[in-house]
Amino acid sequence: MHTKALYTGSFDPLTNGHMNIIERAACLYDTLTVGIISNPSKKAQYPIEERERMIKQALEHLDNVEVAHFSGLLADYVNSGDFDVVIRGLRATMDFEYEIQMAQMNARLFDERVETVFLMTDPKYSFLSSSMIKEVHSLGGDVKGLVPDAILARMDELAQNE
Numbered sequence: 001m002h003t004k005a006l007y008t009g010s011f012d013p014l015t016n017g018h019m020n021i022i023e024r025a026a027c028l029y030d031t032l033t034v035g036i037i038s039n040p041s042k043k044a045q046y047p048i049e050e051r052e053r054m055i056k057q058a059l060e061h062l063d064n065v066e067v068a069h070f071s072g073l074l075a076d077y078v079n080s081g082d083f084d085v086v087i088r089g090l091r092a093t094m095d096f097e098y099e100i101q102m103a104q105m106n107a108r109l110f111d112e113r114v115e116t117v118f119l120m121t122d123p124k125y126s127f128l129s130s131s132m133i134k135e136v137h138s139l140g141g142d143v144k145g146l147v148p149d150a151i152l153a154r155m156d157e158l159a160q161n162e
């Protein structure tokens with residue numbers, strides 16, 4: 001059976017914690033789509049087109065991974081895209097509380113065959129979040145090694161143009 005997986009998030013920006021989940025999921029499933037959630041009511045630091053460009057560049061080395069974005073209900077995107085598995089990453093118990101609620105709601109909304117699968121973070125990245133990266137980077141702190149190099153280069157470039 002050909003298994004199509006989807007990993008969703010805001011990825012504002014994508015961190016090495018996300019990258020670790022993506023590389024591991026890409027080994028587990030035939031194809032993986034990284035689906036960037038476009039949520040107009042949530043103010044993002046990086047516009048959706050910018051995030052998509054940055055992520056595509058950072059994932060060039062992965063043959064079975066593609067990048068897309070979507071808005072609206074996750075279940076509509078999942079069901080219409082014929083995905084079999086939705087991947088989520090878990091860092092700590094605080095992620096678990098939220099993720100179990102989402103997974104249980106989604107189980108009602110997803111087509112019956114679709115499963116949500118959780119991958120535990122690599123302990124190296126258990127403290128890492130996009131919001132932490134944005135905060136440290138905006139104050140001039142060094143985030144090298146915490147986001148993919150291609151993404152950091154673009155973040156530096158955009159910060160210089162501000």
Ligand code: ADP
Nearest residue numbers: 008009010011017018088089090095121125128
């Ligand atoms: P969202 O807005 O959906 O929380 P994020 O971009 O923050 O989007 O995260 C997307 C997914 O990646 C979520 O499942 C989140 O728990 C997971 N994730 C975020 N940071 C890490 C990390 N450092 N290690 C593992 N998983 C992570």
